[in-house]
Amino acid sequence: MTNGARDIHVNASPDTVWEALVAQGHNHWYFKLDVEGAFQPGSHVVWKLPGGELAEEADVLVADSPSRLELRTRFLFAPNLAGLPAHTVRWEIEPESGGSHVALTWSASPAVANLFESDGEGILRGLRLAVDPSAMAELARLPEIGEVKVLDLTPERVGDYQSFFDHDAFRDFPAWQSCYCMETHRTQTDEEWSARSGADNRADMSEMISRGQVTGLLAYVDGKPVGWCNYGETTHLSGVMMKLKLLPREHDSIGAIACFVIAAQYRRHGVATKLLETALDRLRRRGVKTVEAYPRREGDGSDQGHYRGSLSMFERAGFEPYRELAHNVIVRKTFD
Secondary structure: OEEEEEEEEEOOOHHHHHHHHHOOEEEOOOOOEEEEOOOOOOOEEEEEOOOOOEEEEEEEEEEEOOOEEEEEEEEOOOHHHHOOOOEEEEEEEEEEOOEEEEEEEEEEOHHHHHHHHHHHHHHHHHHHHHHOHHHHHOOOOOOOOOOEEEEEOOHHHHHHHHHHHHHOOOOOOHHHOOOOOHHHHOOOOHHHHHOOOHHHHHHHHHHHHHOOOOOEEEEEEOOEEEEEEEEEEHHHOHHHHHHOOOOHHHHOOOEEEEEEEEOHHHOOOOHHHHHHHHHHHHHHHOOOOEEEEOOEOOOOOOOHHHOOOOHHHHHHOOOEEEEEOOOEEEEEEEOO
């Protein structure tokens, strides 16, 4: 077994932190999972995906409110993880400087420990957002922003890409911190993908950018990267093809707008629209005649739910419905 730990200070009482840890029902801060079961010694707790599929289960070993929670846990969201021995997770909460010091420690097999090493800090950041009003205040939308400048993602800008995804891209939803937009280009099976860490994705995307293999855009305000768009030829975006189950013969020579990420403080200032306009211009100049995108038919009400872009934004840009998918609609725009 491999041991590890992460910790954080939050401006909230231990009682408030404890209530967030043991709350039942929908849990936004912990990967948007639904929690069932009482957090009492000897009890069994499960975390479910939105469709009801089990993602995680745990036996409660210690529940000493509001200072210590210890669980014997198994991840179930991928077969390769479900087959591993159960691991131990411990939460410890202590009063500190008018708030709380929260420590997350684990003892797990190397594969699971690798995930905790990658996601542990993000889990704690998500908890802080759930209980600490100052955390949300830091992410408040700016009433005004400076001029938005959109630049192509070149090998010389890999550092800007890294800085954006390290610090700003998913600051309001740390559960996605490990993605680094590698999902758009993944070639791994679901089982292999589930075992990847943020460090894996950051390294692979950085290498692809350095080799000129990613067609992306960065939006800057006052010299700082605040937005991202990943686009290209549909059949070159392997992760999009895989996740949406697209057939190559139906999307050959078609351009695609894969995803957007806008820093929380800069949303609803037209940043995504400017990224879309630039991506369309780039694809037109490359000789692409038709471009498609994949907004969700019904968003979950969150900005994260619209990471592929909102349907209304594409409609304003002249896209029209092309085909319905399980959760998304393919919209297309043909250049004159």
